[in-house]
Amino acid sequence: MDELSFHTRLHRPGSILDVGAHDGLLTLPLSRLPGARVLAFEPLPSAFARLESAIRADYGAIPPHIELHPVALGAEPGHLVLSVPVLDGVPQEQWASTAKTYAGFGSVTVLRQEVAVTTIDALELPDLQHVKLDAEGFEEEVLSGARATLARCRPVLSLEVEERHRPGSTQDVPAMLAGLGYETRFILDGAWHPHAEFDAATMQVASPDPSIFAASDPYIFTFFAWPTERSAAIQAALSAG
Structure with a gap:
């Protein structure tokens, strides 16, 4: 089961966060779910431009139920440096990270730029149902900035978590989520x-x-998380059909 199938199977009308939306691979299909309001976050300008273009091409304009945010999410508002490694003159956008500097890798050059950061809690969402999180090693900070929202809304989550971006993260992120129920x-x-x-x-x-x-x-590298109090119902829904 991929991330889209996971969120589709468990879909509830309400807000969906696409964190690390890139060029809209999941933003578009998630936006077509009944009653969905999608908030897509992509701090890399080149990727954000393609994201916006893809939404306009599909809908003709940015529809009211899709919000596009050219900022990063983290533990607190402010600014961070986004690093993008470059190989043979080609930016490796899928590795763009606010958690890594790529210092010490002689085979790459690095593009760096300052990006604005906000938190999920600052959005004050009353109805968050789904979170797709792909932050290239910055998952703990994003979740730390979402503690109040996770406690209030109890959304289901899909997360890409990789040791190559942050050693220990495949244990630390689930442990953090366990502490949040x-x-x-x-x-x-x-x-x-x-x-x-x-x-x-x-x-x-x-x-x-x-x-x-x-x-x-x-x-x-893809993990799925859900509130423990909904575990039986969610497992039944995921195994149905």
Whole structure:
């Protein structure tokens, strides 16, 4: 099950956060879910331009139920430096990160720019139902800035979490979520597994150097989390059909 299928299967009308929207791969299909209001965050200007263009091309204009924000999310409002590694003159946008500087990798040059940061809690959303989070190592900060919202709204989450972006994150992020009353799971060989069965040493091995593309098989980096009080109902919905 991919992230779109996860959110579609569990869909409830209300607000959806697409954090790290890039060029709208999930923003568009999420925006078509019944009763959805999508807030997409993408701080990288080149990606944001494509995101905006994709929405306009699909809808003819930016519709009222989609909000596009060219800012990053974090633990507190302010500004951060966004670093983008460049290989052979090509910016590797999928590695753009406010958590990493890419210092020390002689094979890459780095584009850096200051970006504005806000928090999920600052949005004061009354009806957050879904969160898709892809922040290239900055997941803890984004979730830290969402504590009040997670406690109030209890949304379901899909998260891309990788050790190559932040060592220890595959343990630290689920532990943080557990402290907020969430359980985290992953999919391997078509079956759901509790996070306790995840082993980064065998299930997620890759270099932090963007010029090195080799990775372990399997390479599990997408995790799914939901409130423990809804676990039985959510598992039933995910296994239906």
